[in-house]
Amino acid sequence: MKKLTQTQLIIFTTLFLLFFDNYSFFNNVLKIYPLEEKNIGFLLSLAVVLFSFTLLLLTILSSKYTTKPILIIVLIISSFTSYFMNSYSVIIDDSMIRNILQTNFNESMDLLSIKQIVYFLLLGLLPSIFIYKSNIQYRSLKIELLSKLKTISIVLILIAISISLFSKHYTSFFREHKPLRYSTNPAYWIYSSAKYINNSFNTSTLVVKPIALDAKMNVNNKKKKIVIVVVGEAVRADHFSLNGYERETTPRLKKENIINFTNFSSCATTTAISVPCIFSSFGKEDFTYKKGISNENILDILHRTNKVSLLWRDNNSDSKGVALRVTYQDYKTSHNNTICIDGECRDEGMLVGLDKYIHQNREKNILIVLHQMGNHGPAYYKRYPKEFRKYKPECTTNQLEECSSDEITNAYDNAILYTDYFLSKTINFLKNYTNDFETTMLYISDHGESLGEKGMYLHGLPYFIAPDAQTHVASLIWSNRDISSLRKISGKHYSHDNIFDTLLGLFDIETKLYNKKMDIFNVIK
Numbered sequence: 001m002k003k004l005t006q007t008q009l010i011i012f013t014t015l016f017l018l019f020f021d022n023y024s025f026f027n028n029v030l031k032i033y034p035l036e037e038k039n040i041g042f043l044l045s046l047a048v049v050l051f052s053f054t055l056l057l058l059t060i061l062s063s064k065y066t067t068k069p070i071l072i073i074v075l076i077i078s079s080f081t082s083y084f085m086n087s088y089s090v091i092i093d094d095s096m097i098r099n100i101l102q103t104n105f106n107e108s109m110d111l112l113s114i115k116q117i118v119y120f121l122l123l124g125l126l127p128s129i130f131i132y133k134s135n136i137q138y139r140s141l142k143i144e145l146l147s148k149l150k151t152i153s154i155v156l157i158l159i160a161i162s163i164s165l166f167s168k169h170y171t172s173f174f175r176e177h178k179p180l181r182y183s184t185n186p187a188y189w190i191y192s193s194a195k196y197i198n199n200s201f202n203t204s205t206l207v208v209k210p211i212a213l214d215a216k217m218n219v220n221n222k223k224k225k226i227v228i229v230v231v232g233e234a235v236r237a238d239h240f241s242l243n244g245y246e247r248e249t250t251p252r253l254k255k256e257n258i259i260n261f262t263n264f265s266s267c268a269t270t271t272a273i274s275v276p277c278i279f280s281s282f283g284k285e286d287f288t289y290k291k292g293i294s295n296e297n298i299l300d301i302l303h304r305t306n307k308v309s310l311l312w313r314d315n316n317s318d319s320k321g322v323a324l325r326v327t328y329q330d331y332k333t334s335h336n337n338t339i340c341i342d343g344e345c346r347d348e349g350m351l352v353g354l355d356k357y358i359h360q361n362r363e364k365n366i367l368i369v370l371h372q373m374g375n376h377g378p379a380y381y382k383r384y385p386k387e388f389r390k391y392k393p394e395c396t397t398n399q400l401e402e403c404s405s406d407e408i409t410n411a412y413d414n415a416i417l418y419t420d421y422f423l424s425k426t427i428n429f430l431k432n433y434t435n436d437f438e439t440t441m442l443y444i445s446d447h448g449e450s451l452g453e454k455g456m457y458l459h460g461l462p463y464f465i466a467p468d469a470q471t472h473v474a475s476l477i478w479s480n481r482d483i484s485s486l487r488k489i490s491g492k493h494y495s496h497d498n499i500f501d502t503l504l505g506l507f508d509i510e511t512k513l514y515n516k517k518m519d520i521f522n523v524i525k
Contacts (some may be wrong), residue, residue, distance in 0.1 A: 002342035003137040006067050007059070007147050011130065012073050014055045018047065019184060021078045024085035025050070025183040032177055033169070042169040045162035046223035052162075054187060059151050064138055072128040077187045079124030083116050087401050088378070088457035089450075091182045093190040094196040096460045098289065099270040104317050106332065110379040113399045117245070142386070179465045182225055200290055206294045206326075211281055212301045215504075215511035217308075217365075225365045226358065226437045227425055227506055229444075229499075231275060232419060233316055233374030235461060235474040236448035237264065239416055242476070247391070249416040256478055259486045264475035266447045267496035269459045269466045274446040274496065275320040275371070281513060283497040293321050298503050300325055301511070308507060309361035313350040314371040317450060323369070330374075344382050347372045347422045351429055358433065365507055366437075374419055377458050378450060380411035382417035400457050408451050427478045434480040440506060444499065445473040477520070485524045494520060 001199040004012075004304035029046065033039040033353035061070050081092045090096065091379050125448035138144070142257045173180065182188050241249045242260040253260075269283045276292035277284065279299060301306040303326055312323035315331045322457060331350050334340040339349035375383060378398045397402035403411075423443055448470040452455040459470045475494070477483065504511065516522050 005137050005139070005147065006062055006064075006144065007326045007386050008497040009067065009071070009131065009134055009136060010055060010058045010062060010151075010230060012383040013127070014051055014058060016127055017074070017078060018051050018159070019257055021082045021185045022050065022183075024082070024089070025180070025185065025448065028180055028183055032180065041167070042166040043168050045169075046173075047315055049159050049162050050184060050187070052158045053504045056155045056159075057187065057190065059148055060157075064144075067136070068131055068134070071131050074190075075127050075131070075187050076124040077189065079119050079122075079474070081185055081189050082123060085183055085185070086400070089455045090458055090460050091179075091462060092192055093182065093460075093462055094192045094199060095195065095268065095270045095273055095462075097189075097192055097196045098200075099272040099460060102272050102317055102320065104332070107317060107376065110376070110382065110398055113397070115399055153348070165419060179401050180461070182514070192446050205292075208293075208300075209295045210300075211296045212509075212513040215301050215305060215509050215513070217305050218508040218510055219307075220508075223438045224362070224436070225507060226368070226430065226433055226439045227366070227503070228368045228370060228421060228430065228440065228441045229503070230244050231278065231316075231369060232443060232445035232474065233271065233352070233372050234421060234430040234447060235375050235416060235445035236469050237262070237411060237472045237474050238469070240474045243474070244483040249413050250420045251417075251422050253476070256424060256427055258427075258476045258478045259483055259490050261475040261477075261494050263493045264444070264473055265493070265495040266445070266473045269447045269461055269463060269470045271317065271446050272320055276322050277500070278444065278446070278496045278499050279322045281500050284495065296325075297322055298500050299323060299367070299369075302507060302511065305509065307506075308365045309357075310369075311357055312369045312371070315345055315347050315373045316352055316371045316376070319369075319371065341385070345373070345417070346385065347374070348425055352426060354429065354487055355432075362436075367503070367507070372419065372422070375412060375415040375449060377412075380408070380415045383415040388414050388418045388421070390414055390417055396430070400452065405452050412451055423476075430478070430480075438481060439478075439486055440477065440481065440500070442477050442499075444475045444496065447471070448473050481524075483521070483524060486520070489523055 029043070030251060033043060037041070058071065058074070084090050085092070120155065237243050239245050239249060242253060242261050243245060266274050266288060268274040273289065277287045279297040280287055280292055280335060281295070282291050286480040300323060300498055301308055303310055310326040312319055312326060312328045313331050314328065317339065319328060329336055331337040335346065337345040337349035338352050339346040354368065378400050381394050381396045391413050393407055397405040401409055426441055430441055433439050447459050449459050450467060450469050452469065453469060456467065460471060463471065477486070498518050498520050501515045502520045504514045505519035505521050
């Protein structure tokens with residue numbers, strides 16, 4: 001094989017990335033800047049700028065001992081990001097990276113497909129083999145440094161010329177169409193990885209800061225409380241028939257005396273951020289991953305009172321750090337979950353054995369969190385038993401692009417039918433304790449889900465560009481208390497920000513941190 005210089009190998013790799021891993025980027029660009037005579041020069045310059053920037057990035061990172069490993073890693077990761085961006089129109093930002101790293105094996109297998117393997121082989125493995133076998137001509141340090149400086153100078157000049165020639169186009173590109181850059185591959189996922197590492201740096205040695213040390217329970221109410229918080233997964237509000245959806249997806253809940261919140265927003269578009277945000281004292285605007293893991297949450301406050309028994313049961317990935325200091329039980333396997341078929345453990349299995357837990361802790365107030373598998377995609381068809389196959393034909397693959405819109409919607413709605421059944425069963429479980437306890441079930445979905453609208457699937461887009469389908473979520477309350485007065489404000493805008501103070505209020509916790517205005521139940525107090 002002919003010898004190549006490091007610069008030549010990097011140039012070949014950059015060209016490969018430009019032509020084969022940036023379909024999503026150029027496809028999005030063409031929607032804003034159509035292939036017309038007035039835009040052709042700008043589009044060509046944009047390709048030059050992207051090529052130059054990628055070449056600049058890889059050149060800076062290259063050295064005698066890092067060039068091959070870095071290029072191989074970039075190609076392999078870029079093949080996966082290309083698949084997900086092309087197939088589901090997702091964006092690989094730092095939140096998505098956190099979500100990916102916190103995904104368990106079963107969830108990863110739900111995403112695996114033949115098409116993904118083809119992407120990996122053609123865009124990742126084969127070019128990586130070429131790079132691995134390349135015979136690189138390593139020159140003296142002085143010559144390599146001069147070559148690197150020459151390359152950097154040339155690409156900076158190319159970028160400057162391109163932008164100056166089409167300054168009007170680039171002004172709108174950078175100011176008005178910022179989301180376009182989110183699909184550049186590999187530039188944006190490399191930036192997002194650096195941002196993720198920076199935000200997560202040294203988290204293992206963080207000391208968790210106590211909050212609400214003045215918290216105490218008002219014991220005037222003699223009746224103990226049982227509160228079950230059900231954290232749903234990927235249920236968008238507009239597919240709840242309680243919210244006017246034309247299909248009957250919540251027939252059982254319709255028969256219960258619930259308060260359905262029609263205008264409820266999530267804190268984020270990923271589970272990794274939304275779940276800790278729900279239980280945090282920080283609202284959406286102030287919440288960050290670091291704040292979440294370095295400060296106590298509502299579970300810690302309740303636990304410290306020594307008057308509330310807390311249990312977290314999880315049939316999803318995990319608690320995302322929320323339940324690290326309270327009793328946690330994994331219900332994703334048959335070891336704990338008694339309702340598992342063909343490797344899929346059902347949400348209703350989390351109710352089995354709760355009677356025993358309540359009996360053992362009946363001298364205290366009780367908070368139970370049930371974290372659902374819910375509508376976890378893209379394999380929606382796995383999320384419900386066969387008796388819930390009401391809407392047919394269903395999409396029975398994780399490759400959503402192979403299914404029609406109707407098939408995807410049918411599988412998704414069937415999964416909501418099962419959630420309707422699970423929530424109804426949870427309510428009926430609580431009804432057994434209404435004579436001795438004040439009982440409440442609070443359901444909130446962590447985020448919504450895109451089902452192919454405008455080519456978007458799943459969730460995880462940056463919040464400011466995410467469609468309502470990913471941020472407008474299902475939420476409701478059932479209680480044996482008189483909550484009828486909540487009905488008149490059920491259309492008011494609420495969000496995950498309200499949950500922290502609502503739980504403080506439900507357990508009559510007095511603390512300076514409590515914001516009465518954010519407590520959903522405040523209207524009946």
